[in-house]
Amino acid sequence: MSRTFPSGLGTFRVAPVDPDADIDLLHAWLAHPKSAFWLMTDFSKEDTARYFRSVHESEHENAYIGAWEGGPCFLAELYSPAHGELAPHHDTLPGDVGMHFLVAPTTAPVRGFTLAVITTVMELAFADPATERVVVEPDVRNHAVHRLNEAVGFRIESTVHLAESDKDAYLSTCTREDFRTATRGVAR
Incomplete structure (x- = not known):
């Protein structure tokens, strides 16, 4: 599956990761110091491939x-918040991603x-008609992503400690309507 999303900057194409073919690229991105909030900068290439x-x-x-x-130019993950470290902190509703x-x-x-990237990722999430709400848990220190999340309609619900990641995070949600309202009039 490959999807195309228009934006004010042109066209973004999104395709599933091929865990064998894409590993060199993904490892280089995730090992970079600017990727510190992903908590994988010290992963070996084999660790990244395994993940x-x-x-x-x-x-x-x-x-x-x-x-x-x-x-x-970017990586996106979509997951079920009912299965993973967020589950004990979040009352998952049908349609949560x-x-x-x-x-x-x-x-x-x-x-x-x-901003065009996060908008594209949100469009990808909401392309599934079953998706009603997107859930994120960014590190409280990641101020740049908090501004981006707010720009596309996320609202902070609570601060949670995620023991597996050893981070304090802002549990935030964005409904389909919140996203449409926040990005209305923004070139996509």
Whole structure:
């Protein structure tokens, strides 16, 4: 499955991660210091491959690589918040989908790019008609992602401690309507 999403910056294409073919790219992105909030900077290539194989084989998780202008530039994960470390902290409702995203480290940032990426990932999540609400749990120290989450309609529900990740996180949700309202009039 590959999906295309238009944005103000052009077209983004999203396709499932191939855990064997994409591992060098994913390891380079996740080992970069700018990816510290993913808690995988010290993973070996084998650790990274093992992680993405487990996601690929899971019934409750999916990983995607996003491309822009023909080149890979972001990673997205969609998952069931009822299955994983968020479960004890979140009353999962039918239609809830968890989300993570990572913009690849770059030396040539493009204005508005990260907002276009998170908007694309939200469009991917809501492309499934069964999705009613997207749930995230960013580290409380990740101020840049909090601004992005707010821009696309997320609301902080509570602060939770995730022992497995050893982080304090803002449990935040965004309904389909919150997303549409927040991004109304924004070029996508």
